[in-house]
Amino acid sequence: MSQYKLVRCNINGKDVERMVDVRASLTDMLRNDYRLTSVKKGCEVGECGACNVLIDGEAFNSCIYLAVWADGKHIRTLEGLMGPNGELSDIQQAFIDETAIQCGFCTPGFIMSAVEVLESGELYSREELRKRLSGHLCRCTGYENILNAVEKTMKRRHGIPVD
Ligand code: FES
Ligand code: FES
Numbered sequence: 001m002s003q004y005k006l007v008r009c010n011i012n013g014k015d016v017e018r019m020v021d022v023r024a025s026l027t028d029m030l031r032n033d034y035r036l037t038s039v040k041k042g043c044e045v046g047e048c049g050a051c052n053v054l055i056d057g058e059a060f061n062s063c064i065y066l067a068v069w070a071d072g073k074h075i076r077t078l079e080g081l082m083g084p085n086g087e088l089s090d091i092q093q094a095f096i097d098e099t100a101i102q103c104g105f106c107t108p109g110f111i112m113s114a115v116e117v118l119e120s121g122e123l124y125s126r127e128e129l130r131k132r133l134s135g136h137l138c139r140c141t142g143y144e145n146i147l148n149a150v151e152k153t154m155k156r157r158h159g160i161p162v163d
Helices: 026-033 092-095 108-121 126-132 142-159
Strands: 005-013 014-021 052-055 057-062 074-076
Touching: 005 057, 014 026, 026 052, 057 108, 092 108, 092 142, 108 126, 108 142, 126 142
Parallel strands: 005 074
Antiparallel strands: 005 014, 052 057, 052 074
């Protein structure tokens, strides 16, 4: 039996296809085959959220998602958030403005989960946001600034003034 399978999917708006080892994780496929190095390898057991990407609009830990399951799916990573000339998206800029980054290792995963929250169109309370981002670990920044960044971006998208 072949150890490789053809995986056709759409990554950050582009249709792609590649033979993939059936044992490979989606993290490995994105990093090694497509050089999308925003997808970080942290715990690799689904505990830290550093590898989070959006699959058909839903945030998943890509380390515990087989690459072959991505066949036919739409995958988004942090690289896909930027504008055509590398402009940062509002949520990326908010992480900078709120000093929600130190080493940055956890940041792409947090931001992809934040994108899921923002695109839901819901207006979450601070506590609900905390729960929705609870699958992520940050060893340096602390969570308050991260929550500030997500909360302020969510409110701005709803037209609610923030300082
Ligand atoms: S690297 Fe995937 S959850 Fe930690
Ligand atoms: S900024 Fe370093 S782990 Fe979060």
